[in-house]
Amino acid sequence: MIRECAKYHKFPKEPKEDPSEACCAVWQRADIPCLCKDVTKELEKVYCMKKVAYVAKFCKMPFPSGYKCGSYTFPLGQ
Template sequence: MFPSNPKIPPSEGCCAVIQNANVPCLCSKVTKETEKLVCMEKIVYVADYCKKPFQHGFQCGSYKVPAK
């Protein structure tokens, strides 16, 4: 959800789901409508926190992952 801050560490259960997710497939399904409801910056944060980070420049919907 918006705004992009604060970023709250996800639960172990959330991380377990992220670890098993097919991220490229999910990202290919992200639409502009989805991006109005879901904060892509937080998605990148959660993936990074759960040790399944996005690569710099990876595109998820229209969001391009910035360099750290």
């Protein structure tokens, strides 16, 4: 995930960039619950969770409304 997708997840919040096919391939195989349990406050200072939501949705793996990843809870439509 870091190698293929980190640049699409990092701050600043804008602009959002469409992820590569390689990044989407990683997303589609990822164990999201496992990844989310390891998201710390420190990581949330580096990775923009709104960009994470954008990439997940773009890659056809959107987070369900109310899903918690680290301390971030995804709102409706993310």
